[in-house]
Amino acid sequence: MQKAVSRRMESLAILVDFVREFLETEKLSEDLSFDIDLVLEELFTNLVRHGRGEGDVEVDLSLVDGEVLIRLRAAEPSPFDPTAAPRVNANLPMEQRRAGGLGIHFVRQLCHIFRYEWTDGVGTTLVVMGVTE
């Protein structure tokens, strides 16, 4: 299933509805929505906050061999690779932590495949997460 949304935080509500539509179509439990919402929000907001491109973001959700694939495609003038984001040290005491930077950390925690490619001005992020109900 595919949905194009504009690059703004208000699009998150559309993505929440889109995830529920996907789960219903694939006859998957709504209990799965939390993790899918989280991965999708983190990838999308990363693009909104830090991406340099303009125009809609295309989001594709699919179920393949019992796993959920999430693909985001967006025009970017140069590669904007979320897989290159620095690793977060989740063992630091609070005093040494900075607020922010955890989004891609969550994606890495929840997805066993996390890839990015940039071709002809379009960046594509692909993640794959297992389905556990």
Added chain:
Amino acid sequence: MLELRVEDSGVVKVQGRLDAAESDRALATLEKLPGPLTLECSQLEYISSAGISVIMQTWKRLNSQGSSLRLVGLTPRVRNVFGFAGLDKVLDIQ
């Protein structure tokens, strides 16, 4: 949609979704409140890194004032997100 209901004795009931669309509003509300604070989270359905950032900023502000932040009633899924961040070990979560 997120709702923050400020009750007596420093308790804030957090209901709904604390995501990137709501995080600025949540921080603006919490910034006005003196410590110590308790966030009652049994009706918090969802939290993302943007929401975690609000919690961390609130903790840092209160800690710098010699006060404290406590979170209670988290659902297992919300608590998992704190665990991913390693915050379940360093925040006061009950």
